[in-house]
Every structure is written in structure tokens, then in C-alpha cells.
Amino acid sequence: MKLHQLQALIASAETGSIRAAARSLEISQAAVTKALRELETSQQLPLFTRTASGLNFTEYGKVLLTHARLVIKQLEHAQTELDHMRGKAQGRLCVGITPWVALTFLPEVVLAFRERMPQIKLELFESLMAVAQPLLRDGSMDFAIGQLHPTQSTQEFACETLLDYQTSVLVREGHARRHARSIHELLEENWTLNYAPDGHDGLMQELFWKHGAQIDENRIVRAHSLAILQMMVEQADMCTWGPSIVSTAPPFLGRVVSLGLTEQFEPRQLSIVTRRNGALSNPAVCFTECLLQVIRRHARSAKKEDRALFETLRLRL
Structure with missing residues (x-):
């Protein structure tokens, strides 16, 4: 498998057609078709079928697509790390945020993060875990801040608990x-x-x-x-x-x-939830540091509204 083949696979899935994939990748339709055909030939498996409405991925194609996204995501992380070391931090960070954090601490966290890493494109999801899990699974989301219930798949995901909440x-x-x-x-x-x-x-x-x-x-x-x-x-x-x-x-x-x-x-736990064995990028680490700083500042505050918030929270870190 080659990188350009995986990129063609992902673009085809995200756009729904070879023509649209070619436009998004800024290459010819023939180049996309060739890349997909070579990928199918190398695997000796049908990865998708063409229909009047576009492409339908087979079960084989869906499995490969998940891993392709993870590969591309890790390469993006590597590029971001190298850019950061060169003093030119760029890239994209996608974070799932549980709603109650979005309603309380998130605005301050985003402002602090933007001040430290203004070149990073930040994408936020309202992340009830039902929404976050599939995005974490396929690599579309870097990490989520939320609750992973003990009965859920701990073989797939890892948690670092930030605080307990009632x-x-x-x-x-x-x-x-x-x-x-x-x-x-x-x-x-x-x-x-x-x-x-x-x-x-x-x-x-x-x-x-x-x-x-x-x-x-x-x-x-x-x-x-x-x-x-x-x-x-x-x-x-x-x-x-x-x-x-x-x-x-x-x-x-x-x-x-x-x-x-x-x-x-x-009590439930507010945690940083990641794919197991997936390393956080520098921007991801920066975002979590900003979150902790904001939460700790509110925890120490004497304001009436902050005291009300922390009546039902217990900080772990």
C-alpha cells in the first residue's frame, strides 16, 4: 500500500465519488481511478462498488478506510511535531467536548490555546460519547474530553481522568x-x-x-x-x-x-479519551494543559458562581 493510494481511498469516501475526490486532491480522475485500482489489485479484494449515486464501500473497504485514516492522522501528527520543533507550529486539532464543559470552561480554554498556538486550526465537536467514539475510532478526532463508561470498550480507548462529577x-x-x-x-x-x-x-x-x-x-x-x-x-x-x-x-x-x-x-469521571496506544500531538497536549489551568483557576476562585460549580466536582489532577 502506498500513501497516494490511501489518500485516494479517503478522498473517495469523504466526497462520495471519484470525480469529487479528484477535485479535492487536485489531481485527475484517471489518477484517482488508477490509485484505487492498484490498491484493489494489491489486496486482491473488492473495496467498493460503483453505483449511480456514487461509491459504496464493501466491508473490506470500510476496514481499510479506518486504518487509512489513522495512518494519515499519524503522519499529520508527525508533520505538526516537526513544524513545532522548527518554530512553525501548523496543523489541525480536532477535539470532542462534552456539553457541560462547553457550557462552563471551554471559552476560556480556547482563548488560552489560541494565544499559545495561533497557527493551529482548531475544530470542536459537541461530544456526547455516542458521537465521539466512532470519530476517535477512525482517527477523525484527536481526542475527546468526556466520560468513557467502564462497560465501554477499554481495549480500544484509553482514559486519563481529570475530575469526578456528580x-x-x-x-x-x-x-x-x-x-x-x-x-x-x-x-x-x-x-x-x-x-x-x-x-x-x-x-x-x-x-x-x-x-x-x-x-x-x-x-x-x-x-x-x-x-x-x-x-x-x-x-x-x-x-x-x-x-x-x-x-x-x-x-x-x-x-x-x-x-x-x-x-x-x-460519580462519573471527566477524562481525556484517546485511542489506545495513540500518542497525543503537541497541540493536543497544549489544549489539555490549557483546560487544566482554567479548571484549577475556577476551583480556587471565591466567586459565588464558581463555588456553585465545584459543589458537584472533585478535581483529580
């Missing part, structure tokens, strides 16, 4: 069940929850099953973004479960409340 059941201010004191009082309510594909059972165990509660799962709407969760809680009167800090952070302050249930939930 979780709770959350409802809108004024919800009919806002004074509930047990999860059993909420089993007839509708819920909206977020979880990764391999995190369903772990979440059900933590929220319901270990407390002897059984819920009709038809009552649960699975949401893949914070905006959907917010609308379901505020406009559709649904219950959700997440970081207690959400109820004290804008834009939820005064709109969403944390219920004081008798059932206790295990």
Missing part, C-alpha cells in the same frame, strides 16, 4: 415530579437519554436496574445532541439523567433542576 436526574423547573424523592416515582414519566451504542446496559443498570426499578423502554427517547435533550426536557416535560452541574450552568440555570433522590448514583 450525576442526578434532571427535569425542567415546574415539572409535576420536581419534588420526587425516588426513581420509582418517575417510572411512568417519559425520558430522554444519551448513550453510546455499547453503553445501553451500563446506563440502564446505573439509573434503574440496580435500584430495583424496571422502566418500559418505549418511554425513552434516545437523543444524540444536547440541543435535542434540552428541548425534550424543557418542551416535552421529559426526565433525563446527567451531570448535576448542568442545573447550575448557563443556559440551564433556573430552567432545569436536579432532583434530590434517595437513590445514589456513582
Whole structure:
């Protein structure tokens, strides 16, 4: 396998056609076609099929595509490292950010990072782990700042824990069940929850099953973004479960409340989540350093709003 063949494979997947791939790579269609044909010939496997709507990748092609992206990502990291050593830091950093961090510390972190590495192109994802995992898996995302549940694939991913945070059941201010004191009082309510594909059972165990509660799962709407969760809680009167800090952070302050249930939930961990055995680039290390500096500054603050934030957080590092 050669580098230009992998680049042609990735461009074809991202653009959906050989013609568009050629435009994105600024080479001829014939060159892209030749590279893909040589790749298929060398592997003696069908990697994709042509259809009227574009290219469809076979299972073989999808596997190779994942590894091709990782190879290109590592080469980008190498180039960034060398540019940094030459004093010409350039490149791209893609980070997944769990929503509650985006609502609290992120703006300050980004400003600090931009001051230290202004030449790095920064791309941020609202990173519920259901969104982040596939992007981490295929190398599209450098790392995520979030929670990897213990039941999720620790063989694939590595975690460095930054802090612990409390979780709770959350409802809108004024919800009919806002004074509930047990999860059993909420089993007839509708819920909206977020979880990764391999995190369903772990979440059900933590929220319901270990407390002897059984819920009709038809009552649960699975949401893949914070905006959907917010609308379901505020406009559709649904219950959700997440970081207690959400109820004290804008834009939820005064709109969403944390219920004081008798059932206790295990603290969760905010971690730097990476592909196992994948080294962080210098820009990635810089971003995490900026994050820690901002969090520590707020942890030491005497401001009322900072004290409220850290009532449900415990710094690890």
C-alpha cells in the first residue's frame, strides 16, 4: 500500500465519488481511478462498488478506510511535531467536548490555546460519547474530553481522568415530579437519554436496574445532541439523567433542576479519551494543559458562581 493510494481511498469516501475526490486532491480522475485500482489489485479484494449515486464501500473497504485514516492522522501528527520543533507550529486539532464543559470552561480554554498556538486550526465537536467514539475510532478526532463508561470498550480507548462529577436526574423547573424523592416515582414519566451504542446496559443498570426499578423502554427517547435533550426536557416535560452541574450552568440555570433522590448514583469521571496506544500531538497536549489551568483557576476562585460549580466536582489532577 502506498500513501497516494490511501489518500485516494479517503478522498473517495469523504466526497462520495471519484470525480469529487479528484477535485479535492487536485489531481485527475484517471489518477484517482488508477490509485484505487492498484490498491484493489494489491489486496486482491473488492473495496467498493460503483453505483449511480456514487461509491459504496464493501466491508473490506470500510476496514481499510479506518486504518487509512489513522495512518494519515499519524503522519499529520508527525508533520505538526516537526513544524513545532522548527518554530512553525501548523496543523489541525480536532477535539470532542462534552456539553457541560462547553457550557462552563471551554471559552476560556480556547482563548488560552489560541494565544499559545495561533497557527493551529482548531475544530470542536459537541461530544456526547455516542458521537465521539466512532470519530476517535477512525482517527477523525484527536481526542475527546468526556466520560468513557467502564462497560465501554477499554481495549480500544484509553482514559486519563481529570475530575469526578456528580450525576442526578434532571427535569425542567415546574415539572409535576420536581419534588420526587425516588426513581420509582418517575417510572411512568417519559425520558430522554444519551448513550453510546455499547453503553445501553451500563446506563440502564446505573439509573434503574440496580435500584430495583424496571422502566418500559418505549418511554425513552434516545437523543444524540444536547440541543435535542434540552428541548425534550424543557418542551416535552421529559426526565433525563446527567451531570448535576448542568442545573447550575448557563443556559440551564433556573430552567432545569436536579432532583434530590434517595437513590445514589456513582460519580462519573471527566477524562481525556484517546485511542489506545495513540500518542497525543503537541497541540493536543497544549489544549489539555490549557483546560487544566482554567479548571484549577475556577476551583480556587471565591466567586459565588464558581463555588456553585465545584459543589458537584472533585478535581483529580
